[in-house]
Amino acid sequence: VVFGNLQRSPFYAAFGRKTIDFGNFDSYNAFTQNEGQHFFWAFSDQPVAEVGYYNNGLKLTGTAFSGGRQLRVALAGEENNIANYAFSAEKEFLLPGRSAFTVGGGYLHDTIYRDNWTAHTFAGRSNGTPPANFIQYRNSAVNAFVEYNSPVFDAMVEYTTTLEPWAAAIPQTVDGVPLPQFLIDPLGSTTDRDNIDFDEKLATLVAQVRFKPMVNGRRMAIAASGSWGNISDDTGNFGMFGQPTSFEDNEQHAVSVEYPINDFLDVGVEYVYNRGFIPFVAPQQVSNDETEAHALNAGFKVRF
Numbered sequence: 362v363v364f365g366n367l368q369r370s371p372f373y374a375a376f377g378r379k380t381i382d383f384g385n386f387d388s389y390n391a392f393t394q395n396e397g398q399h400f401f402w403a404f405s406d407q408p409v410a411e412v413g414y415y416n417n418g419l420k421l422t423g424t425a426f427s428g429g430r431q432l433r434v435a436l437a438g439e440e441n442n443i444a445n446y447a448f449s450a451e452k453e454f455l456l457p458g459r460s461a462f463t464v465g466g467g468y469l470h471d472t473i474y475r476d477n478w479t480a481h482t483f484a485g486r487s488n489g490t491p492p493a494n495f496i497q498y499r500n501s502a503v504n505a506f507v508e509y510n511s512p513v514f515d516a517m518v519e520y521t522t523t524l525e526p527w528a529a530a531i532p533q534t535v536d537g538v539p540l541p542q543f544l545i546d547p548l549g550s551t552t553d554r555d556n557i558d559f560d561e562k563l564a565t566l567v568a569q570v571r572f573k574p575m576v577n578g579r580r581m582a583i584a585a586s587g588s589w590g591n592i593s594d595d596t597g598n599f600g601m602f603g604q605p606t607s608f609e610d611n612e613q614h615a616v617s618v619e620y621p622i623n624d625f626l627d628v629g630v631e632y633v634y635n636r637g638f639i640p641f642v643a644p645q646q647v648s649n650d651e652t653e654a655h656a657l658n659a660g661f662k663v664r665f
Contacts, residue, residue, distance in 0.1 A: 371416035378405050381435055382413075382422040383447040383467040384504035385519055389569040389584035391617035391629035392658050396588035397567040401502060401521045403434040403447070403469060406483075418453035420465075428471070430486055437471035438497065446470050460511035467504045474563050475500040477528040477537050479642045492537030496528040498554040512580075515571040522564035529644060530593035530608065531559045535601050564591045581620045588613040592639055592650075600646040608648035611637025619662075627662040 365373025381403035388395045394402075409426035428437030428444025437445040451465025473481055476497035480489040506519035532540045539557055541547045549556045569586035590611045600606045617631030638652035 367415060371414050373413050373415070375409075375411040375413070377408050379409060379411070380404055381409060381426070381431070381447050381469070382411060382424055382449040383469045383502070384449070384521055385451075385465065385506045385508065385517070387508075387517065389515065389517070389571045389582075389586050389617075390615045390633070391582075391584070391619045391631040392660055393613075393615060393631060393633050393656075395567050395569070395586055395615075396590045396611070396613050397519050397521055397565045400563065400565050400590060401434055401469075401472075401504070404432040405435070406430065406432045418455065418461075420449070420451050420453075422449045423447070424449075430473075430483060434472055434502075435469060436473045436475060437499070438475070444471070456511075458511060460509065463506075463508045463510070465506055469502045469504075471499050472502050472523060474502075474523050474525075474527040474529075477531065477533065479529050479644070481641060494533075494537035494551050496531065496533075496537060496539070496552050496554075496557070498525065498528070500525040500527070513573050515573070517567070517569055519567045520564070522562045524562070525554070526559050526561050527563040527592070529641075530561065530563065531557060532593070532596040532598050533645060535646070540596075559594075561591065561594045565589065576620065579621045581618065583616075583618050585616045586614070590637075590639075592644065598645060606645060606648045607650045608637075608639045608644045609650050611635070611639050611650055625664050628659075629661070630657070630659040632657055 362377055363375045383403050386398045386402040388398050407427045409424050411424045413422040424447045425443050426445055428439035428442050430436045447469045449467040453461050453463045455461050478491040480486055501524045504521040508517040538551050543559045545556050545558050566589045571582055571584040573580045573582050592608045595609045598606045613635050615631055615633040619627050619629035621627045633656045635654040637650040639648040
C-alpha cells in the first residue's frame, strides 16, 4: 500500500511486503542474475514500513522492518521486533537527447552474512542445528552505483560490500572453530569477533553495457555484463572429506540478445561463463574457485 501524490507533495509512505530499497541491482542479462543481484538483492517476507522523498530526480528513502529472516539477504538477530532497517539515496541528472545519468547508494543494517550458520531457508533456520561453535555478529552492507541511460545505450557500474567478513567464510573447522592462525589469542574465545583476526569482506563489483538498436520498429537489446565477487581468502582450507577447498573469489560474465516480438512477448538468448563453484551452503566444505562452467540459455518473457 502506497500513500502519496507526487503532484501535491514530494513525500510518500509505503507499507507491505516489497523489495527493500537498498542499491540498484538491475541486471542487463537476458535471464541470469548477475552476482550483485545474487549476493545482495533484498526482499522482505514480513511487512516493511518505508518513507520516501522524490523531487526533481532526487530520491531518498528509509525503511524499517522486522529483525527476522526475510526472503532475501536481510536478517537480524531479533525475531518480530523492528531491529533492521535500510536507507537509500539517488540523484538523476537529465541530459540532452532524452538521456540521463544517475548516481546512488544505500545501507542495509544487517544481513544473512552475520553468522557461520549457512542454513539460509526458513525451515533450515527453524529446524536445523547451528555449528557447535556458533559465530555471530551484526554485518551491515553498503552499496554505490552509477548508471547512464539513453534510448540506444545503457551502462552501469555497481559495487556492494559487507562491512565485516562473512562469518562462514572465516577459515574454520567443520564444527565452526576458526583456525588458530586466525585468532588473535589462540587460547581466547573462538566466537568473539574481536578475537578473530580475519578481515576479508564479502563484496561484488558489476559492470554492464547494453546497446538497443531499432530492428523492424522495435528495440533489440544486446548486452554484456561482468561480475566479480570476493568471498574469503586463499587460506589452504580442507573440506570434511580431506579435499582442498578454495573460495577466495568468483566471476560471472555474460552476453545476451533480447527482442520484443510484441508488447507482451520477448525472446532472448544468452551465454554465461562462470568461474568458481562456491555455494552459500557449507562453502568451507565443497568450494572450488577454479571450477569453470559455460551455459547457453534461450527463452522468452511474457507480460500480462
